[in-house]
Amino acid sequence: MIRFLTSGESHGRCLAAIIDGMPYGLKISEKDINLELSRRRKGYGRGERAASIENDIAEIVSGVRQGRTIASPITILIKNRDWQNWSEVMCLEKMKFDKRFIMPSARPGHADLAGYLKYDSEEIRDILERASARETAARVAVGSVCKKFLSEFGIRITSYVKEIGGIKARNVNIDIDKIISASEQSPVRCLDSAAEKNMIKMIEKAQADGNTLGGRFVVVVSGAPVGLGSHAQWDNKLDARLSLALMSIQSVKAVAIGAGFNASELSGSKFHDEIYYKKGIGYLRKTNNAGGIEGGISNGETIICDCIVKPIPSLKKPLTTVDLKTKKSVKAEAVRSDVCVVPAAGVVGESAVAVEIAKAFTEKFSGDTIREIKRNFSAYRAYLAKR
Numbered sequence: 264m265i266r267f268l269t270s271g272e273s274h275g276r277c278l279a280a281i282i283d284g285m286p287y288g289l290k291i292s293e294k295d296i297n298l299e300l301s302r303r304r305k306g307y308g309r310g311e312r313a314a315s316i317e318n319d320i321a322e323i324v325s326g327v328r329q330g331r332t333i334a335s336p337i338t339i340l341i342k343n344r345d346w347q348n349w350s351e352v353m354c355l356e357k358m359k360f361d362k363r364f365i366m367p368s369a370r371p372g373h374a375d376l377a378g379y380l381k382y383d384s385e386e387i388r389d390i391l392e393r394a395s396a397r398e399t400a401a402r403v404a405v406g407s408v409c410k411k412f413l414s415e416f417g418i419r420i421t422s423y424v425k426e427i428g429g430i431k432a433r434n435v436n437i438d439i440d441k442i443i444s445a446s447e448q449s450p451v452r453c454l455d456s457a458a459e460k461n462m463i464k465m466i467e468k469a470q471a472d473g474n475t476l477g478g479r480f481v482v483v484v485s486g487a488p489v490g491l492g493s494h495a496q497w498d499n500k501l502d503a504r505l506s507l508a509l510m511s512i513q514s515v516k517a518v519a520i521g522a523g524f525n526a527s528e529l530s531g532s533k534f535h536d537e538i539y540y541k542k543g544i545g546y547l548r549k550t551n552n553a554g555g556i557e558g559g560i561s562n563g564e565t566i567i568c569d570c571i572v573k574p575i576p577s578l579k580k581p582l583t584t585v586d587l588k589t590k591k592s593v594k595a596e597a598v599r600s601d602v603c604v605v606p607a608a609g610v611v612g613e614s615a616v617a618v619e620i621a622k623a624f625t626e627k628f629s630g631d632t633i634r635e636i637k638r639n640f641s642a643y644r645a646y647l648a649k650r
């Protein structure tokens with residue numbers, strides 16, 4: 264079973280991830296991980312930290328030998344480049360540090376206040392350091408290994424942006440290769456160039472106003488076979504598993520599979536994807552409103568996950584909050600931060616999805632080695648070809 268944990272604080276020494284259960288014999292390098300980490304830093308609207316300080320480099324410190332996995336837990340470290348500047352604030356031992364680093368108030372929209380009260384904490388920093396989306400770098404590292412695993416079986420995952428600050432992109436119906444090339448070229452990962460221009464203008468306006476923007480991204484999985492996940496138990500349903508993984512990303516507030524966000528408006532005859540059969544091809548659909556999953560099981564169509572991201576909560580023109588000592592109304596800390604993270608959130612979403620699909624895939628085609636899983640998978644494909 265593939266499972267993982269991440270650890271590390273935003274301004275701590277480093278982030279870490281341990282991936283357990285990755286089969287033996289997967290070719291993987293630090294370069295594969297770094298490529299995904301660099302994709303996470305991009306996107307028009309990211310702040311100074313993403314552009315410079317988060318120039319992340321992954322170090323694999325266990326689980327890989329001679330260029331391939333050896334079935335032991337894989338440990339990945341990502342050093343925080345500005346840790347030296349924070350070594351007093353983040354010191355393991357109790358020591359004096361510049362009081363300016365103590366946050367006097369909680370920022371609305373962050374875990375600050377709820378965490379401060381829940382843990383009877385002395386300082387909001389104890390909460391915000393881990394709640395920060397810096398943690399998503401570790402998750403992208405994990406996702407990059409899972410993506411590499413899935414690519415061995417012809418499964419590919421990408422993402423694109425559908426909406427930023429109310430600017431909606433036109434619906435597109437293109438294959439995964441075109442989605443990959445168009446999204447990688449766009450500064451906002453958008454496939455509609457007219458909408459892209461307006462999204463950039465909206466981001467610039469928000470930046471000038473000291474404001475932030477949210478939006479919507481879509482993760483697309485091509486090549487997933489029929490039969491991942493299960494209808495039989497609530498926590499085995501693939502759509503439920505994907506939703507949990509995506510919803511756990513900082514600032515994601517809604518997840519739909521396929522045309523889920525429109526399901527309340529469409530009648531049954533419009534929503535459901537009718538089934539056809541063609542000799543040589545097998546079962547097929549002309550539409551994919553189900554987003555590749557029916558009854559918790561992948562149905563062989565492209566898996567589509569649609570996610571809504573809230574506007575990020577740290578504003579240059581700060582929101583009203585309360586001073587934790589005096590209880591007087593004050594403005595939240597004005598910090599330099601991102602203005603819009605929707606494109607980056609999409610890249611994190613790809614990783615979240617990659618992990619869940621890799622887990623479901625290894626459950627279905629289980630084996631200790633990549634070779635063994637390949638044998639199981641090709642036997643299944645041969646069986647499907649006869650159905």
Ligand SMILES: Cc1cc2nc3c(=O)[nH]c(=O)nc-3n(C[C@H](O)[C@H](O)[C@H](O)COP(=O)(O)O)c2cc1C
Pocket residue numbers: 310372373374394395396397399512513514515573575576577578599600601604607608611
């Ligand atoms: C890639 C990424 C980068 C983010 N950067 C920031 C940021 O610079 N400033 C900020 O206030 N929130 C940022 N966020 C969002 C917050 O981390 C998030 O809103 C906060 O932790 C509260 O979690 P919740 O929105 O899921 O409730 C970012 C989110 C992601 C996915």
